[in-house]
Amino acid sequence: MARIFGTDGVRGLANADLTAELALDLSVSAAHVLAERGAFAGHRPLAVVGRDTRISGQFLEAAVVAGLASAGVDVLLLGELPTPGVAHLTGALGADLGVMLSASHNAMPDNGIKFLSRGGLKLDDVIEDAIEARLEEPWERPVGGDVGRVTPHPTAIDEYVAHLVATVGHLAPAAGRPALKVVVDCAHGAASVAGPRALRDAGLDVVAICAEPDGLNINDGCGSTHLEVLQKAVVEHGADVGFALDGDADRCLAVDAGGNVVDGDQILAILALSLREQGLLVDDTVVATVMSNLGFVQALTAAGVVVRQTAVGDRYVLEDMKAGGYSLGGEQSGHVIMSAHATTGDGVLTALQVVHRMVATGSSIADLAAVMTRLPQVLVNVGGVDRTRTDDVALLAAVAEAESELGESGRVLLRPSGTEPLVRVMVEAATAEQADAVANRLADVVRERLALG
Template identity: 65%
Template sequence: MGRLFGTDGVRGVANVDLTAELALGLSVAAAHVLAEAGTFAGHRATAVVGRDPRASGEFLEAAVVAGLASSGVDVLLVGVLPTPAVAYLTGVLGADLGVMLSASHNAMPDNGLKFLARGGHKLDDELEERIEKVYEEHRTGAPWDRPTGAGVGRVRHYNEGFDQYVAHLIGVLPNRLDGLKIVLDEAHGAAARVSPEAFSRAGAEVITIGADPNGLNINDGCGSTHLGLLKAAVVEHGADFGIAHDGDADRCLAVDHTGEEVDGDQIMAVIALAMRERSALRSDTVVATVMSNLGFKLAMEREGLTLVQTAVGDRYVLEEMKEHGYALGGEQSGHVIILDHATTGDGTLTGLMLAARVADTGRTLKDLASVMTRLPQVLINVPDVDRTRVGTSADLAAAVAEAERELGSTGRVLLRPSGTEPLVRVMVEAADIDQARSVAGRLADAVKSALG
C-alpha cells in the first residue's frame, strides 16, 4: 500500500480513494496511536470533528465519528466550519484530537481527512506514519481492542463553536474596519457564514459572493482558485478591495480596488510591516517557502526584515516558526500563519488583518501591496508523470541546469512533485515574462519526456 498521508492529510476522490471504511479505520488507528503515545493518559479522550460543506463530508463525518466513539473517544461535532476554526476549538476546548474533513481547494468530488494534535496543531510525520502502519496492521487481520458499555465514546453537537471562533477573530484585531466596503468570495465553502459575520461585526460593509453552499458547488468557478468573479464584483460595487477564500478557508487571496490580484507574498509583506510597527514581528523575521516570488525576498531585504525559506507546504513553515519562535509565515498561495492567534493558516484572520491595515493607514490596498514588485513567474502543472523521480532523473537534472544557465542571476527554476495531486509543478521566474514562459514550457516538456 502506498503512503496515504500527503503534505496535508489524506486526500482523494470521495468514495473511491477516501472511502467510509478508510475514514473509519484511520480514525480508530489514530485513537489507538495517540493513546499509546500518552496523549490520552489519565483521562477520557475528547475529539473535535468538523467539515466543509461537501456532500461526501456527511457520510465521511459519520464514519470518523463511528471510528472515534467505538475507540472510547468522546466526540464534539462542530459542523461546517473552516479548518482553522476546528484547530482553534481543538485548542481552546482542551481536546485531545481534532479532525477536519475537507479537500481544501480541490474540486467537489474530492475530500480529505486531516488529524490535529492537542492544541490544534497538525500531527507530525512520525505520528502520521504510525497511524498508517497501525491501520494497515489491523486491516489485514489483527483485531482491535474495543471498549464496551460505558467505555464507548459519547457524541454530541457543539453549537457554540461558531460564536466562539468569530469572537476570537474580532478579539485579536488591532483596530476596527469601519468605513471599508469589502467583497468576500467564500468559494461556497466552510467560511460562508463565518467570514461575513466576522467582517460585519468588525465594522466593514460586506458584499458576499460564493456564499450559498449546497454540497456540490464548493470551489466551482469561484474562491481563491478562480478570482474572475471577485475581480468583477469589486469593480462593479466600487469596493475598497475583495477577499477570496478556498473551500476550507485556510487561505486568503485579495483583489485591490482596480481588480488586480494581491497574492500571498504581497499579503505577507503588508502584514509583516504592520506587525513590525506593533512590535509583534518577533526577530523581524518572516517565514515563507521556496515558492515565494523573488520580489518578496528583495522587498523584505529592502525593509530590513529577514526572510527564512522552507520546503513547500504550510506544515514546514509552521515547524520553522515553532522551532524558532517566529510570529508570521506563509505561502504565495495564501496560506498565512499568524502564530500568536492561530495554529494553522487562517484565511479569515488573514483577511481581517489585511483589512485592519488598510483601515488604520487610510491607504489603498494597491498602494500597500506595492511594497514589493513581483517578478514574472510562470507555473506549469505537468500531470500523469512519475513524480517520485523528480530528484533522480539525470535527463531532467540536465534540463534544469541548462535553464539555470540561461536565466543567470536574474531568475530561478523550481521543480517539485505535488504532495496532494499526481503531478509535477514547474516554476520559472525571470526578469522578462516571455523568457519565463519559454523556459517553463521547455522544462514542462522535459518533465513529460523524462518522467512520463
C-alpha cells in the same frame, strides 16, 4: 502499499478512495495511537469534529464519530466550520484530538480527513505512520459506560468568530469616513456563515458572495481558485477590497478596488511590515517557500526583513516556524499563518489583519501591496521524464547558463514531482518574454536529457 496520508491528511474521491469504512478505521486507529503516546493519560479523552459543506461530509462525519466513540472517545460535533476554526476550538475546548473533514480547494467529489493533536496542531509524520500501522491490528472494545458520548456543540461558530474579531477589535474608519466596504467570496464553503459574520462584527460593510452552499457547489467556479467572480463583484459594488477564501477557508487571496489580484506573497509582505512596525515580527523574519516570487524576497530584504524559504507546502512552513519560534509565514497560494492567533492558515483571520492594516495606515490595499513588484513567473510542467535525474550534468550546465543570463533580476527552480514522472521548470525574469523563453528552453533540455526509456 502506498502511504495513505498525504501532505495534508488523507484525501481522495469520497465513497471511492475515501470510504466510510476507511474513515471509521482511521479514527479508531488515531484514538489508539494517541492513547498509547499518553495523550489521554489520566482523563477521559475528548475529540472535536468539524466539516466543510460537501454532501459527503455528512456520511464521513458519521463514520469518524462512530469510530471515535467506539474507541471510548467523547465527541463534540462542531458542524460546518472552517479548518482553522476546528484547530482553534481543539485548543480552546481542551480537546485531545481534532478532526476536520474537507478536501480544501479540491472539487466537490473529493473529500479528506485532517487530524489535529492537542492544541490544534497537525500530526507529524511519525504519528501518521503509526496510525496507518495500527489499521489492521485487533483491539479490545470498550463496553457499557466506557464507550464515548456524542454531543452537539452549537456555539462553535460564535466562539470562533469571537476569537477572530478579538484579534483586531472594531475596525473604525477615520472620523467622517464610512466603514470600509469589503466583498468576501466564501466559495460556498465552510466559512459561508463565519466569514461574513466576523467581518461585519469587526465593523465592516460586507457583501458576501458565493455563500449559499448546497452540498454540491463548493469551490464551483468561485473562491480562491476562480478570482474572476470576486474581481467583477468588487468593481460592481464599488468596494474597497475583496477577499476570496477556499472551501475550508484556510487560504485567502485579495483583490483591490480596481479588480487587480493581490496574491499571497503580497499579503505576506503587507503583514510582515505591519508586524515589524508593531515589534511583533520575531527576529524580523518571515517564513515562505521556494515558490515565493523573487520580487517578494527582494522587497523584504531591502526593508531589513529576513526571508526563510522552505519546500512547497504549508506543513513545511509550519515546521520551520515552530522550530524557530517565528510569528509569520505563508505561501503564494494564500496560506498565511500568524502564530500569535492560529496554528494553521486562516483565511478570515488574514482578511481581518489586512483590513486592520488598511485602516491603521489609511492606505488602500493597492498602495500597501506596492511594497513589492511581482517579477513575471513562468512554470512549465515537463511530463514523461525521469524525475530522479535532475542532477544530470548537461541539465545543470543549462541551468547555470540560464542563471547567468538572468543575473540578480531572475532565478531558475527545478522541482521534481513527488509522485509523477514530471519535472516542474519555474523561471522568473525581468520581463515575461524573457521568463517564457528561458523556461521553454530549459524544458526542452529536461525532455531531451531525462526522457524515459
